[in-house]
Amino acid sequence: MSTGVAEPKEEEREKQKQVKSPAYEREELLNGCQAVAQAVRLADVDVIAAYPIRPYTEVMDAISKIIADGELDAEYIVADSEHSQFEIVKHASSVNARAFAGSSGTGWMYGFEALVVTASDRLPPVFLVGNRALDDPGAFGVEHNDAMALRDMGWLLVWVTTPQEALEHILLAYRIAEDKRVRMPCAVAMDGAFLTHSQHMVKIPSKSAVKQFLPPYDLAERRMHPDNPISVAPQVNEDWVMELRRQNWEAAKRARGVIKEAYEEFNGVFGERYTTPYFEEFMTDDAKVVLIGLGQVSAAGRTAARRLRAKGQKVGYITLRWFRPFPTHELRESLKRFHAVGVIDRDFAHGSVDDGGILLHEIRSLLYPVEKRPVVTNYITGLGGRDISIADCEKMFTLTQESVGRTEMNGQVTWIGLRE
Amino acid sequence: MIKTVEINYRGIFQKNLAKKIGSDVVIIASKMGRVGMSNGRYSDSPERNGIPCKYFAFVTHDLAEEELEAEAGAKLDIDKADVSVVLDDTMCKGVEPWGWHGVRAINEKVIEGGAMVVVSKRDHADLLRFVPKKPYDWRLGIIEGEASLAGLWVNKDDFTHERALGAIAGVDPDVIGIEAVEAYLNAKSPKQPERAQAARDAYEEVRKTTKTIKANQGVEWKHELPVLPRWQDFGEGIVVPAVKREFQLGPLGQSRNEQFKRGTTKTQRPVVRFDLCTKCTLCWLECPDECFDQTKEGHYDVAYEYCVGCGKCAQICPVDECIVMVDELQFENEHSPWKAYEKDKKRYVEWAEEKKSRGRYIHPFITGTGLEHVTGKRVPMREREPHAKGA
DSSP: OSSSSOOOOOHHHHHHHHHHSSSSEEEEEEEHHHHHHHHHHTOSEEEEEEEOOOOTTTHHHHHHHHHHTTOOOOEEOSSSHHHHHHHHHHHHEEEEOEEEEOOOOOHHOOOOOOOHHHTTTTOOEEEEEEOOOOOSEEEEOOOOOHHHTTTTTTOOEEEOOSSHHHHHHHHHHHHHHTTTTOOOOOOEETTTTTTTTEEEEEEEEOHHHHHHHHOOOGGGGGGGGBBOOOOSSSOOOOOGGGHHHHHHHHHHHHHHHHHHHHHHHHHHHHHHHSSSSSSEESTTOOEEEEEEEEEHHHHHHHOOOOOHHTTTOEEEEEEEEEEOOOOOOHHHHHHHSSSSSEEESOOOTTTOOGGHHHHHHHHHHHHOOSSSSEEEEEEEOOOGGGOHHHHHHHHHHHOOOOOOOGGGGGTOOOESSSSO | EEEEEEEEEEETTTTHHHHHHHHHHHHHHHHHHHEEEEEEESSOTTTTTOOEEEEEEEEEEESHHHIIIIIIIOSSSSOEEEEEEESSGGGGGGGGOOSSSSBOTTTEEEEEEEEEEEEEEOHHHHEEEEEEEESSSSEEEEEEEOOTTTTTTSSSOSSSHHHHHHHHHHHHTTTTHHHHHHHHHHHTTTTOOOHHHHHHHHHHHHHHOEEETTTTTTTTOOOOOOOOOOOGGSSSTTOOOOOOOBSSSSSOBBBOOOOOOOOOOOOOOEETTTTOOOOOOOHHHHHHHHOEEEEEEEEEOOOOOGGGOOHHHHHEEEEEEEEEEEEEGOOOOOOOOHHHHOHHHHHHHHHHHHHHHHBOOOOOOEEESSEEEEEEOOGGGGSSSSOOOOO
């Protein structure tokens, strides 16, 4: 099968081998936003559309500085709103320009009309969502509902847990989204404040290593160009839609394979950075009970697991990375090994089944076909940027351990960190 | 073990400076083989003029980065500070951040044996007229200087950044060491040895000036902390009852928001000579924070708790010497100046002149070339050159 990746010529490959430069060339103190901007530079993005909203704003600030410093040659277009911002990158993407945009919270929601058509047009720009609670009130803190709104729209959606991962996942996102077999837009979600505005030492890849990993964007037969006269997304009537959806579904299915491939290639260039593509297990080998969550809560979750292990408790933590496409098969096989699964939701699905979170519903539905199902409980926590401490995670482990063998606790939703 | 450094700064003016200090603490610590991270208090609004904000740096010798992240990175505020840097000494009177935290003591987070380093031209006794007491011993260090605006690109670098790094090394070498600070600064700007020298000087200075403050030394803290309600206890739909509109003549005669006063934003306050006042109403009309209260006599009292020290009243007042901005650390309370004037007019005038003589804010006029400046003088309206017609 064609990979859509241009095979490097023999002499180029030889040249690449001779280059002794390390995959990471230097270390800098960067927050999540600045790390993403570095990735945009390294991916040699052609078109950036910007419109400010905290916490995403610092991404566009950092990119504009990189351009002003002469480190990136790109069109930087300040849009009049998120809606225009997302339309700009969609159109840029259709003429074979690698494009980047991003937003947060209600700004992200404002651009939704443009976001949904980007998916049905099967174009692959990459977006950064600095997760922010939806207004009102105008709190800046993290809540995952903004990015989660994409979940049924035909997008790729991935969460990162550190600024380092944020940088690397922008590169991975382009690699996966632009693949001929996929060609879907990709949103990289990053917890507002705790990741976007927290500074860590970040290893910055060398340009040559990125070039080795990330092939140029090539829309080939779908590239809009005078030499390739095509029309994108003309009006079609009702008798076309189901077939279009079916195509999108097929692309999402293929994306699962491409994701796996991309991580393998990434590891090949940058060293063994990622053990598994879709999610990462921690101390799960002989665990009876696990917590699973998205994003930065993994630091507290894994630390809590480590501490409870020291006390002899058989607990583990799973960081779910890819939410769309959902790693159905792999995660089902993983989770069915445990007696109880505690699902952490930094979101809330108002009025849904059992009044739980979005991730609860996915995980419970995932495990329904399993014969000996683990008990699944749910923790709504950290909404709007409320701290999730190590102690909170220990509490969630304790509650999950208590649910072992108690099927009546299936779907029990507990709010952690609420003033009540 | 995690070492926490807190940098107290004033919104916008010192935002970049504070971030630079916090960032460099982490970079220097990691060059020493330690693990660090830094962030700002996310609920702050560092773009707002003068509002007290915090930047943090965390350093550990023995924890993995992920554990540091779990302990320190996932929190909106800190629980304790091993070192607290105060970039503007007027914040010693207390800090009320933009997020609803109430007016907080400047040394609230300083742990037993921990250190607070203040950039100030005052001595320990002078600062302790404002800094609250703690139930344990702690340390107070001073690096001599004025509140720096060097973080704004239009302002000249005054080495406060380097001096703060040296001072942090001076009070707690477990955060960063002075040799590492010097090596870092020299490597960063090899042609400016004065940067590393500034850090070294501040290091020596703070080691000399740091004094142990005994338990119960300092002032009684009078501000209550707000208690956030349970979900059951406040109105639905984010509806907040308005402050009841009331107006009476006399001090504090207008109704104001009790929950957010903003008074700790000021670094200077207006001193009013009621005896010179012509009752022209301009200060009352122009004050952006409605801090002036009309009295029965037609004068204007000042509600200092609500004054942010913007200086607009002093600019607009047409009477020479009637309203003058004076350094905030000249004042120990927010009492009504009008009441003091009414009680003893002569004494009040003497008091006001004494304050003005010690802490008057002078805004120099920059002359045509910009290379020299002369001290400004308020010129009475009648002596000013008339405006050209149509101008």
